[in-house]
Amino acid sequence: MLLPDTCGPARTSVPDTWCRQRVANPGRVCHGRGAGTSLHRGACRDRPLPATGVQWPLSCPNNRRMSDVMPMEQPSPHVVSPAVTARADPPDPGWDALMVRSQQGDASAYHRLLHEVMPYLRTIVARHPGTREDHEDALQDILLTMHRIRHTYEPGRPFRPWLATIAQRRVIDVLRRRGYRGGHETTLADEELMETLAVSEDAYGPDAVAAGHDYSRQMHDAVQKLPPRQREAFELLRLRELTPDEAAAASVSGQSKGALKVACHRALKSLRAMLKPEV
Amino acid sequence: MGKTSELIDDLAAGLQPVKPLRPVWQRVTGWLTLVAAVAAGMIALRGPGIAAMGRHLSGHGVVIELLAAASTGLLATIAAFHVSVPGRSRWWAWLPVPALLFWVGSQGFGCLQQLSSMGPDALAWSDDGFECARAIALVGIPLGVAQIWFLRHAGQIRPTLTALLSAVGCAGLTAAAVSLIHRGETALMVLCWHVGMVALLALVASMSARRVFAWMGR
DSSP states (O other), X not given: OOOOGGGSSOOOOOOTTSEEEEOSSTTOEEEESOTTTSOOOSOOOOOBOTTTXXXXXXXOSOOOOHHHHOOOOOOOGGGSOHHHHHTSSOOXXXXXXXXXXXXTTOHHHXXXXXXHHHHHHHHHHHTSOOOHHHXXXXXXXXXXXXXXXXXXXXXXXXXXXXXXXXXXXXXXXXXXXXXXXXXXXXXXXXXXXXXXXXXXXXXXXXXXXXXXXXXXXXXXXXXXXXXXXXXXXXXXIIISOOOHHHHHHHOSSOOOHHHHHHHHHHHHHHHHHHHOOOO | OHHHHHHHHHHHHTOOOOOOOOOHXXXXXXXXXXXXXXXXXXXXXXXXXXXXHHHHTTSHHHHHHHHHHHHHHHHHHHHHHHHTSTXXXXXXXXXXXXXXHHHHHHHHHHHHHHHHHHGGGGGOOOTHHHHHHHHHHHHHHHHHHHHHHHTGGGGGTXXXXXXXXXXXXXXXXXXXHHHTTSOOOOHHHIIIIIIHHHHHHHHHHHHHHHHHHHHTTO
């Protein structure tokens, strides 16, 4: 592949992932090493290409991927040197580099970074007990905290420990608050639960309405005792009132529509048995 | 996942550039310079004068007390700056412990020495130490709050540990300055009033850390 005319006379092709920037001298092209792994630090290497023996300029004013500077078709690898071929496919920018660019205000790098760290954050959050909503709340809290104190990341230090500290601390705080509220508050889900089970005053007496707090706490405990697949089916179909198709799509355990309906029915039977008062 | 994706889009759309924190050693140096200026002012206002201070420092026990308090305060300050940054190890919190143990141990040993040389007078209670404790509180509390404001980003991750170390740091350094101007108390009084006030401030800081950081908006 030949370099475009805007970069000067046609020369030997180079890997697409190398940084390129046209320098002030239109007859020369600056190539930077290390693009794709991180922002290449310091100056570009001044080295000759085997085919033409051209010396490249020492300084590269920009640390950018070639595709960011100008779109080009893929080079033919057979014309590059073995040393170049060995680095023909450098890895994507690490999270460290993306975070540095985010601190500088690069929104696309920040957007990419946040999406890439989500699986890692889910792994951390999943180690702690809680419902799916609790975990999502914890994830969002972690992202907000990351955003708020992004200035505390020190460029040059590893990014993962920085992120892990924030994630572990925030998930503990969020889930601890949830556990406290679960024991002292009546949630909407618990009220829906009562309606769904169609508890009759004959079975529980008029005191059940007056003792809403106590009953909702029992309800919450009973739902938590259900087997995971029944609990999931109950939460999706009854509490969140999803359609069977939507519930099947949202199911973490991969249950089908029919399996969710069966599991929900069994969950209702289990809950009635657990909450039936002693005679 | 839908709401989380929307949150990511919103955060990226509203991104503003930020200036990263300066290296820890730079911030510690700046902070200690401020504390040294405050301590120098305190000594200039309430101190006995350079000549008297020189005589005061000729005592072996006074120098040990000064060094132990100063090193406890200095190491606790360094530890506070480290643990306040995400990604830094929590093991930094143990940094001032040896100096603190030395401080308490040296005063305890001093009690025994004075008991053998002064007799029961070594254990006599004196209210003069209350003035020193009050000075430690009056100077240490504002310094501690200022340091917590300086480290307010720690409110999201390690509020209690940061506040505790900040309190020990500021109170320890203040106690070191006070040791230059107090009037020759016994080791028991130093242990009770100086070390005791540092411990009390550390306890209050650890119990109120979350409220203080929340008040600062973190």
